[in-house]
Amino acid sequence: MSDFEYPDDLKYTTDHEWMKVDGNVVRVGITAFAQEALGDIVYVTLPDQDAQVESGTTCGEVESTKSVSDVYAPVTGAVTKRNEALDTTPELVNSDPYGEGWMFEVTVPDATALTGLLSAAEYQSQLD
C-alpha cells in the first residue's frame, strides 16, 4: 500500500484528509490511502454551502459499497464551495483523490493560525 502518492504541497490529518491551503481558503479531500481503504465510493454527503464547520467535528459522509465513514472538518470556518460533481460521480474520489475528487472548501479567518496539521512525510510515517 506504500505506492500511493502524498503530494508535498498538501497538509494532512490523522483522519486521512488532505488540505490545500491557498490564502484563507482551505480545500479538503481524503487521501489516496483513505479511498483505497474505503473501497469503491458510491455516495458522498458534503456540508451545505455557507455552513459553519468546526475543526474535528463531522461534516459529511463517504459511503462505499460496504461501509459509511464520517468526514471531519479539519479546520474551523465557513464552507464557501462544495464539489457538486461528487453528487453524480462520487467515484472521482477513488480515481483522482487530490484533483477532481476534492470535497469542499472552507474559508478560515487566519490560515497562518492553523495548527496540528501533518506534512506529507509525517502523514506517511504514521501510516506504517
Place this chain on the structure above:
Amino acid sequence: MALGARLTDFAGWNMPLKYTSELAEHQAVRTTVGLFDLSHMGEIRVSGPQAGAALDHALVGRLSAIKPGRAKYSLLCDANGGILDDLVTYKIADDEFLVIANASNTGVVLAALTDRVLDFDATVTDETGQTALIAAQGPASQAVIQSLADDQDARDAVAALRYYACMPARIAGLDVLLARTGYTGEDGFEVYVAADDAVRLWNALYPATEAAGGRAAGLACRDTLRLEAGMPLYGNELSLETDPYAARLGRVVQLDKTFVGQEALALAAQDQPARLLTGLTGEGRRAARAGNVVLNSAGEPVGVITSGALSPTLGRPIALAYVDRDEAVEAASLQVDVRGTLLPFTVSPYPFYKRS
C-alpha cells in the same frame, strides 16, 4: 497479497475483502467469472449407516431423502425454533454427508451436530482445517472449470453437473469435490480440495479465470452479489431471534418428521409472523444500512433494515428488512431513517436480480 488483496479479519480467518475494486469484481461475476477463496467456511463430515437419519433429526429438512450427488439448503435450529445456522449439505453417498457451515458458526454447528447424532450410528468430523474451498462464479465459470479437466469425458461431466449437485472430480490434476453451488445468484462452481493442494488449485484456476476475462473476487462483492440475489446472510437476516417463517424460509422446514425445534416450529407455522423479511428498493444512490429503522408513510416505526447496499447491477439502493406484516405489502411506500435523513423506499419482491 500478490494480487493486491485487502484482507479482513473474518471469524478469525484472514480473508480477502477485495483484490482491486469490489464493483469490478461484482461486475466480473455477473458478466464473466469471479474466483473466490472461501476457505474460512466450515466443512463438517457426517458419516455412518445412520448419517441420513441423524441429519434428519438435526436439521429442519429431510437430508436422507435426497439422492447421492445432490445438495440441499437447510437450517440448524435450536429447540425454540431459533436459527443457529443456515447451511448447504452435500450427500456424497447414502452413508456420507458434507455439511458446510458459516465460518462464524462452525463451532456451534459442530457442537450441535455432535450432540444430536449421539443416539444414531453416525460420526461427526470437523474437516475445516484440512479443507480449502475455492469458488468460480459467473457465466464463464463452466468454461474455466472445464479448461482444467483431464479429458473430453471429464469436460462433459462438468457440463452435465446440475445445479445443487456435486461429484468427485479431477481438476488441474487434483482430487476435488466439485459442486455446482454458490452464493452469488449466478451459475457457478464450488471446489472443495485438501488444504495442502489449495495453492496449486488456485494457481491453476486463477490464470484460467483471467483468460476468461474474469478476476479474483473478495468477500465485499460476495455480499452485494448475494444481496442482489435475495439470499439471506446469517447474522444479518438470520439469527437465534428469527424463525424460518419470518425469514420466508418455511419451505425448507419439513414438519412431517421429528427434529430438534420441530414442536416450536409447528406452533410457529400456525401463526402469521408479526414481521416478515421484506425487500425494499430506493431511489438515488444512498443505501440504507443494517440497523436503520423503517417507517410507514405516517412516520411510525414498522421495521428494521438487516442488509442494504447500492446495487451495482441495478444502480439503485436495495435492502432486506424485517417489516410488520401489515406494512410488508408489495409496492407499498415506506421510508428509512438513514442516519437522520428519511429516504423513500418501496416494498419490492426479492431476488432483486435474476440471471437471464
